[in-house]
Amino acid sequence: MQTTLKYCRKKRATNIVAALTMLLFGVSKVAAQKATTTINLILADVIAxxxxxxxKGGTVDFHYENASDYNSEQTATIPNSLIITFTHPFDLKVKANGAYFENGAHQIPVNVLTISRNETSKITGNSKPIVLSTEDQVLVSGADSGSKLNLDLDYTIPQAKSSSPDMLGKPEGKYTQKVTYTVSAL
Structure with a gap:
């Protein structure tokens, strides 16, 4: 009886090994399995x-220290004045936060300053120099969307303004005004 039991166990083990072998070698006859994954790109409008x-917190200084300074045009070119990332075409506007550069009670009108895009800028679109005022004015229109586009600006005080009563005859000192840039989608 024990011999028969051993024989049955051996036979069963052999059958199991045979079945496993058939499964392993028979896998190539089984159909392939597939899985599908959905990939989503979730976009947001960005303006930065x-x-x-x-x-951003910078300053532009003009120094008038002698007759030559008052009798010539002065231009300050500021690289990377604005670095803009925008997902849509846009306009860039500029305005002064007040009507005058101020030094206590003393004032110089903001329209002595002209702002223009320097040709080294990477921002596209139409641009023309603007004479600074308290009204939003379009400095660059129809600029293309892009990432980290630099705008280099030229700040200019023409000789006609520096040698006029707008600036001549004013007490010495620092005259200050803030300028605001606004980027908006088209």
Whole structure:
């Protein structure tokens, strides 16, 4: 009886090994399995004046220290004045936060200053120099969307303004006004 039991166990083990072998070698005859995954790109509209923009807390200084300074045009070119990332075409506007550069009670009108896009800028679109005022004015129109587009600006005080009563005869000192840039979608 024990011999028969051993024989049955051996036979069963052999059958199991044979079955496993057939399964392993028979896998190539089984159909392939597939899985599908959905990939979503979730986009948001982005408008950003990037860190590193000189206009974010920066300053532009003009020094009038002698007759030659008052009798000539002065231009300050500021690289990376604005670095813009925008997912849509846009306009860039500029305005002064007040009507005058001020030094206490003393004032110089903001319209002595002209702002224009420097040709080294990577921002596209139409641009023309603007004479600064308290009204929003379009400095760049129809700019293409892009990432980290730099706008280099020229700030100019023409000789006609520096040698006029707008600036001549004023007490010495620092005259200050803030300028605001606004980027908006078209």
């Amino acid at each position: 004046i990037e860190p590193g923009s000189a206009a």
